[in-house]
Structure formats: C-alpha cells, structure tokens
Amino acid sequence: MSDCLHCEINQLVQERFARGDTNLVEMASMMVESLADLILLAPDSDRSNVMAHALAALGQIVLEKGGALEGGSNATH
Numbered sequence: 001m002s003d004c005l006h007c008e009i010n011q012l013v014q015e016r017f018a019r020g021d022t023n024l025v026e027m028a029s030m031m032v033e034s035l036a037d038l039i040l041l042a043p044d045s046d047r048s049n050v051m052a053h054a055l056a057a058l059g060q061i062v063l064e065k066g067g068a069l070e071g072g073s074n075a076t077h
Contacts, residue, residue, distance in 0.1 A: 009031075013027060013031075035054060039051050039054065
C-alpha cells in the first residue's frame with residue numbers, strides 16, 4: 001500500500017475495472033458514498049464547508065483532467 005490515499009483509491013478502482021467491473025455509475029456511486037461518510041466525520045458545523053470544498057474540487061479536477069481548462073491539471077499526480 002502507498003502512503004498516498006489518492007493512489008490507493010485509484011489502484012482499487014483500476015483493479016475492479018480490470019476484473020471486468022465496468023459499471024462506472026455503480027463505482028462512482030460507491031465512491032460518493034465513501035465521500036459522504038468522510039464528510040460526516042467532520043463536526044456538524046463544518047460539514048457544509050467540507051462538502052462545498054469537495055464539490056468545488058471535483059468540478060475543478062474534472063475540468064482540468066478533461067482538458068477543458070488550459071494549463072493542464074494541478075491535481076495530485
């Protein structure tokens with residue numbers, strides 16, 4: 001296992017994909033459920049802020065990695 005959570009998650013996703021689990025909607029839903037669990041670890045008063053930052057980061061990273069924004073991705077790895 002890596003010290004990088006991002007790398008570990010991507011490795012698990014790639015392994016499932018390689019095994020033929022190509023239902024991307026289902027995999028995305030499971031990852032969203034994990035994100036929800038993570039957000040719920042925050043104190044009640046911080047949850048909306050954590051969720052807003054997570055959603056903003058998701059949008060930014062999808063745009064960057066998808067090539068919609070110039071300058072490439074600033075995302076991890």
